[in-house]
Amino acid sequence: MIEFSAVSRSYGRKPAVADLDLTIPAGELFALLGPNGAGKTTTIRMLVGLLAPSRGSIRVRGHDVVADPRAAHLHLGYVPDEPTLYEKLTGREFLWFIADMFGMPRSAAAAAIEAQIATFELGAFVDDLAESYSLGMRQRLVFAAALVHDPAVLVLDEPMVGLDPRSMRIVKDMLRQRVGRGMTVFMSTHLLALAEELADRLGIMVHGRLRFLGTVADLRRQVAGSGAAGLEQLYLELTDQVGAAGDPHPAETDR
């Protein structure tokens, strides 16, 4: 469903992602973890076609995101780290714009929009201009927009930012439900607990390289083997160890 093949990307001479090989099958929720500047956001921006890899290729359901971005985008839904909306459109108008952009038939779009409004409880404000929304409202609307066309692949960059506990619960339930129906989710997060709760597999990226790839159970086994007190401690040890001996040009910002 998603294939990273020997993907590298640098900013000037600074490597942000190096030799990433990763395949995520249909119906899997994959969580990418890592400290600030690890290369998570760069990986996601390459996946959604905003950045081209310096080397290697990325495919979404077989479509190369650089060579054929439109075909790849038809399968993608994307929730960015900063929710972007048109301030002078209402939430409903924005959802219609997205549905129309994906070429949905009118009746299917209308039904999907109503379903998303209900799922994310947008009804109270969906007909107001987006300029009046709080961060949480924006984030919920962006989720609804990313899902309105029922994508096969959902890409999430720090998805819980700005959400209240109830909204977080809604998102988590929705993700598990969709993944159960075959959707692939690629999620970047700083929250270890979130990855532990939701992810089928997780990767830990440090200085642009994938240092751990496996299931939560694999990570737990590593915890047991390493003598660490818990996942968090192992995560910190893993990243600290690599940070001390690793890349001579560590990234300074999370890009």
Place this chain on the structure above:
Amino acid sequence: MSDPSPRCRPLDEAAEARLFWRLRFLSAWATLRGMLRTARLRLALVALLSAIFWATLFALFREAFAFLDSAQLVVAPLLFNSFFSTLMLMVVFSTGILAYAGLYTSREARLLLTLPARPEAVFTHIFREALWFAGWGFILLGSPLLAAFGQVRGAGPAYYLLLLPFMVSFIAIPATIGAMLALLIVAWLPRYRLQATAGAAVAIAAGLGWLAWSALATPGADSLTVPWFEQVLARLEVSQQRLLPSWWLSSGLLEAAAAHGPGAPATLAESARFLAVLVANALALSVAAAALARRLYRTGYSRLSAEIPTKRPPRARRLDTLLAGRGERAAAPVWLLLLKDIRLFRRDVTQWSQLAAFVVLLGFYCLSMRAFHYSGSYAPVVGFLNLSAIGLVLSTFTTKFVFPLVSLEGRRFWILGLLPVRRDEILWSKFVLAAAGTVVPCVALVLTSDAMLRLPAWVAGVHAEAAVGLGAWMPNLRESSAAKIAAGFGGTLALVLGALLVVVVVLATAVPTQLAILASHGQLAGGGWVGILQRLGTWPGVAAGVTVAVAVSAAAAAIPMALGFDAFRRLEP
């Protein structure tokens, strides 16, 4: 290899274009509705002042064309060609900057590039906005000029009907070229885009300045005399190249204005042919730009991300240290805020490259004043015309650079809001920056241009104060582009008020002075109206004029700043 969700299908080009038009319409309609609901007074004020501005320009241009016709100078073709070719260069540059900001740094572009939209459709959508922002000024300035010309020449209704199509099709050409240059520079020279932009700005300014210098410097002839005009016109022949869109526009409009009597249909047909040439070229360029965007937009967007500088060059670090005084003493809040604004301005190439272009242009203009020769009672008129020209340039300058200062704080406003400084101090810091940025270059230019250019430094100060005040009165904290803020609602008001201030100040001082000079030469005698003019043309009349100018200027500075302070204290971002 696989099909998308059965509910999705890729849009064809026409459907995609309709969708983007709908998006633009909905946003514009919501903006207009919001303004009508919450800012009717402001809207009415801007409309009224724009109408006055337009009418004043129309009257001035009409008098100028009537004067030129009465002197039997065949000047219109050259004047139009020079004006439109100069404007063409400026639109190339300004649209290039606007397109760059919209295509590569806006959040909208980042959103649209993650959707299944064609890159050329995204380009066209964003370019249209840049075209609008770059083109409205041309329409505002060009329409009174062309309408006045039509009236003086007794043009028929067809001329006025053709004005808008001519102007729109013309402006689309340099605007598209500017956007294409932005695409090419980012795709091919992402690392040197700043240098390329700044270099282009200074080169255009220097080129225009050289043209003005070489055209106006006419040794041996007194300025504003018929031989002087003839020499100037001869040197402006260079602007009449037949391959330039400005020539097609000028020729088409001149034909339309000359459509009288039995030969009118043929003349109008000739005009329509020029319009067709403009439209065809605009459309051809738009196709070329779309093809370029298809190949280069995504690539350029990605390459640009790889070139974001993460370290300041050593020279910049030294400048920062110097300005900060090495942090050895606790600085006043106003100075600290000022320092921040200087750094932000210095690092925003789209801002300082335009400033550089302005200063170079003004420099050439002032230097060219040395080459003028004046005699008799025209000399003071030229002095006041200089004052008007510099004042109008200054209005544009303060609108473009000073008015957006408060709005540019945008979403970062909470940082200022939480600082232990009074809001008045924030506004004063903006004023100090603006005043320094306008008074210092203006005084320098005045000194450079000898005593010929009589721009009082306080006019610059008043402009800066009014622009800061208006900027604080009607900030737009959601917009991150300075150019769009300046071209918006409040910026238009600042521009119009600034220009009106120049007109009032110049008229209040120039009219009595000129009348006094004419009276002293015995050229003002008679009863009735002339009697009133005689009384005005005395030295007490001159003193009264100066008093009125100073009073109006003081009000123009104080009222916007007071409004700005009041609104800024209550501002809830």
